[in-house]
Amino acid sequence: xxxTPVIMSGGAGSRLWPMxxxxxxxxxxxxxxxxxMLEETVTxxxxxxxxPKMVLLAGTSQADLIRTQLADTNHIILGEPCRRNxxxxxxxxxxxxxxxxxxxxxxxxxxxxxxxxxxxAFHKAVEKASEAAQNGYIVTFGIYPESPETGYGYIKRSxxxxxxxxxxxxxxxxxxxxxxxxxxxxxxxxxxSGIFLFSADKFIQEMARFEPKxxxxxxxxxxxxxxxxxxxxxxxxxFEHSPSTSIDYAVMERTDKAAVVPCNIGWxxxxxxRSLFDVRTKLELPSHPETAELLNSIDCLVVSDGPQVxxxxxxxxxxxxxxxxxxVLNLDASQDVKKIADIHKKSPA
Amino acid sequence: xxxTPVIMSGGAGSRLWPMxxxxxxxxxxxxxxxxxMLEETVTxxxxxxxxPKMVLLAGTSQADLIRTQLADTNHIILGEPCRRNxxxxxxxxxxxxxxxxxxxxxxxxxxxxxxxxxxxAFHKAVEKASEAAQNGYIVTFGIYPESPETGYGYIKRSxxxxxxxxxxxxxxxxxxxxxxxxxxxxxxxxxxSGIFLFSADKFIQEMARFEPKxxxxxxxxxxxxxxxxxxxxxxxxxFEHSPSTSIDYAVMERTDKAAVVPCNIGWxxxxxxRSLFDVRTKLELPSHPETAELLNSIDCLVVSDGPQVxxxxxxxxxxxxxxxxxxVLNLDASQDVKKIADIHKKSPA
Numbered sequence: 001x002x003x004t005p006v007i008m009s010g011g012a013g014s015r016l017w018p019m020x021x022x023x024x025x026x027x028x029x030x031x032x033x034x035x036x037m038l039e040e041t042v043t044x045x046x047x048x049x050x051x052p053k054m055v056l057l058a059g060t061s062q063a064d065l066i067r068t069q070l071a072d073t074n075h076i077i078l079g080e081p082c083r084r085n086x087x088x089x090x091x092x093x094x095x096x097x098x099x100x101x102x103x104x105x106x107x108x109x110x111x112x113x114x115x116x117x118x119x120x121a122f123h124k125a126v127e128k129a130s131e132a133a134q135n136g137y138i139v140t141f142g143i144y145p146e147s148p149e150t151g152y153g154y155i156k157r158s159x160x161x162x163x164x165x166x167x168x169x170x171x172x173x174x175x176x177x178x179x180x181x182x183x184x185x186x187x188x189x190x191x192x193s194g195i196f197l198f199s200a201d202k203f204i205q206e207m208a209r210f211e212p213k214x215x216x217x218x219x220x221x222x223x224x225x226x227x228x229x230x231x232x233x234x235x236x237x238x239f240e241h242s243p244s245t246s247i248d249y250a251v252m253e254r255t256d257k258a259a260v261v262p263c264n265i266g267w268x269x270x271x272x273x274r275s276l277f278d279v280r281t282k283l284e285l286p287s288h289p290e291t292a293e294l295l296n297s298i299d300c301l302v303v304s305d306g307p308q309v310x311x312x313x314x315x316x317x318x319x320x321x322x323x324x325x326x327x328v329l330n331l332d333a334s335q336d337v338k339k340i341a342d343i344h345k346k347s348p349a
Numbered sequence: 350x351x352x353t354p355v356i357m358s359g360g361a362g363s364r365l366w367p368m369x370x371x372x373x374x375x376x377x378x379x380x381x382x383x384x385x386m387l388e389e390t391v392t393x394x395x396x397x398x399x400x401p402k403m404v405l406l407a408g409t410s411q412a413d414l415i416r417t418q419l420a421d422t423n424h425i426i427l428g429e430p431c432r433r434n435x436x437x438x439x440x441x442x443x444x445x446x447x448x449x450x451x452x453x454x455x456x457x458x459x460x461x462x463x464x465x466x467x468x469x470a471f472h473k474a475v476e477k478a479s480e481a482a483q484n485g486y487i488v489t490f491g492i493y494p495e496s497p498e499t500g501y502g503y504i505k506r507s508x509x510x511x512x513x514x515x516x517x518x519x520x521x522x523x524x525x526x527x528x529x530x531x532x533x534x535x536x537x538x539x540x541x542s543g544i545f546l547f548s549a550d551k552f553i554q555e556m557a558r559f560e561p562k563x564x565x566x567x568x569x570x571x572x573x574x575x576x577x578x579x580x581x582x583x584x585x586x587x588f589e590h591s592p593s594t595s596i597d598y599a600v601m602e603r604t605d606k607a608a609v610v611p612c613n614i615g616w617x618x619x620x621x622x623r624s625l626f627d628v629r630t631k632l633e634l635p636s637h638p639e640t641a642e643l644l645n646s647i648d649c650l651v652v653s654d655g656p657q658v659x660x661x662x663x664x665x666x667x668x669x670x671x672x673x674x675x676x677v678l679n680l681d682a683s684q685d686v687k688k689i690a691d692i693h694k695k696s697p698a
Contacts, residue, residue, distance in 0.1 A: 017657075064544050119445035185564075247551065293689055293693075295690055296682065296685065296690060297686055297687055304675070306673065307670070307673045307674060307675050308673065308674050308675065309675045309677070310367075310674070310675065310676045310677070310678075310689050311676075311677045311678070312676070312677070312678035312679060312682050312685050312686060312689060313678060313681065313682025313685060314666065314677060314678065314679050314682075317663065317666075319675065319677050321656070321675055324540065324655065324656045324657065325656060325659070326653070326656050326658045326659065326668065326670055326675060327655065327659045327660075327661070328658070328659070328660045328661070328663060328666065328668050328677050329659075329660070329661035329662060329663065330661060330662035330663050332662065333645065333661050333662025333663075336644055336661050336662060337661060339644055340642055340659050340661060342646055344642075344643055
């Protein structure tokens with residue numbers, strides 16, 4: 001058994017604006033250490049467990065960026081001509097994998113912009129999940145919650161299928177703080193990491209049941225795709241007809257074959273400056289450049305592409321300087337950065 | 350009677366770093382409106398009360414900056430070859446004024462970088478002070494305290510000499526907060542504005558009594574000065590020998606001829622980003638450029654020489670972007686900016 005790694009590189013990049021933006025979303029940035037998030041993700045998926053040929057789901061316009069970063073990696077790009085969320089993208093990947101290896105069609109669907117600091121533990125979790133996936137389960141990876149985070153979805157475990165694998169009782173949207181505390185306190189909930197392992201054929205079956213319009217549109221887009229050496233460019237007109245929804249909504253919340261493998265893999269989605277600061281702190285990486293001066297200031301995150309930064313008398317503040325933009329934020333208001341990014345999208349400077 | 354305006358333009362400029370610095374101290378910046386502080390000061394001193402020829406006390410190296418800003422003003426620059434604080438500078442001005450008009454030798458000594466938003470009230474206060482000055486008093490202008498500010502010196506009033514003019518009972522250094530509250534509450538104290546009115550001859554007499562070394566050194570520097578059309582460059586070797594101390598220490602705290610005119614002239618020394626924000630707010634000037642985006646943020650000061658600034662979820666914060674430097678500060682820690690400026694003075698980028 002081998003598993004085809006499918007990397008989703010479709011993020012819009014507004015939560016770490018201005019560093020990350022629609023031209024250069026965060027998977028193409030070296031946010032933790034010297035390699036980009038995409039490069040780190042690829043490295044993590046180069047393991048015996050996985051097929052050495054990676055599938056990249058990405059906007060067609062970003063094919064060149066991906067080629068540059070994956071020069072040394074055997075890969076094929078599945079080019080999305082427009083954004084249709086994760087369900088449609090996953091269908092395209094499933095169609096490709098089923099076509100390539102109909103007898104051995106497990107695929108691991110992983111976002112390109114997540115941090116996993118314990119790759120060994122991650123590989124073990126994937127192994128654990130693979131038997132269930134071969135038995136027709138659509139397996140997600142649950143993260144033991146470290147805090148009552150309101151920025152993540154939660155998964156409630158049900159009975160055990162096999163050692164360390166559980167049926168899913170319910171998927172829960174991002175909760176309010178009180179609910180998040182209850183979830184954590186119950187011991188029955190994990191964070192929804194957005195990483196999936198499943199059989200391509202089983203996934204296509206479930207999509208046929210729950211979202212036939214998506215399946216039909218993507219099938220047509222795939223059939224009419226323009227194929228070159230390293231790119232399968234999905235047909236725009238057909239793909240545009242697909243409804244836009246997430247894998248969670250389309251399948252996971254409806255199927256009776258949802259399973260979860262709770263795990264401790266040092267995961268973060270780096271979905272905010274708060275989490276970027278937290279991950280850097282955990283990894284004992286500096287949270288500001290050496291040239292920055294902090295006076296009577298603690299727990300501050302500084303990122304700058306040049307200008308020298310000084311902070312006086314402030315705690316828990318982020319200062320981001322990038323391409324002539326300066327963002328100063330209360331790290332506890334990190335979720336609001338998206339709103340600022342949206343303002344600038346509407347009226348670019 | 351006319352009064353010679355003497356503008357002290359010798360500030361080192363570290364309290365509003367990085368906007369203001371030793372190359373371009375704050376008197377040369379347009380901090381309030383479109384004119385520089387120096388230009389505003391000059392405009393304020395163009396009044397019937399004053400001699401139309403202004404005297405500028407400034408570092409010799411800044412003569413060109415002054416010439417540019419005072420192109421339309423009749424002026425002479427008294428060039429200080431090195432910093433020797435206000436007492437030595439005031440002696441040089443007094444020597445010049447006594448030489449020019451021995452019979453009518455009152456001079457108004459005013460810093461170049463203060464805000465006075467009620468110039469009419471200021472002129473009336475100067476008129477009030479001039480009779481006392483003609484009678485040999487060295488008059489300071491006291492500002493009715495708006496708040497128990499710990500960044501200013503205070504002056505305690507004694508008995509009245511004439512309508513609105515008081516003998517000084519004591520000068521007090523920058524107090525701690527508790528003491529400042531007592532001062533304000535007593536109703537007997539005013540802020541020390543650092544603006545003076547006196548007879549040149551009387552001032553020289555008092556300096557002869559209290560600080561003969563300063564007087565001798567400056568007399569020699571003045572006698573040996575190199576004079577050109579608009580510049581009297583004090584002799585460096587002689588001037589260097591002068592002790593360095595303030596007018597307050599040298600004369601005001603010792604003489605029995607100290608007087609104060611308490612007044613309400615809309616004064617600020619703009620000595621911190623806190624006061625820059627306060628003055629802009631009082632004058633209903635914007636506290637940030639139109640291009641700045643503030644989200645869930647109030648009472649923030651933004652100054653930028655180009656880069657676009659965004660603030661998320663922070664109150665009472667200043668963001669200053671100037672020549673490749675970014676300063677982010679708690680406005681209540683404004684006094685600490687000097688320390689950051691000092692760090693950079695020691696190790697320039």
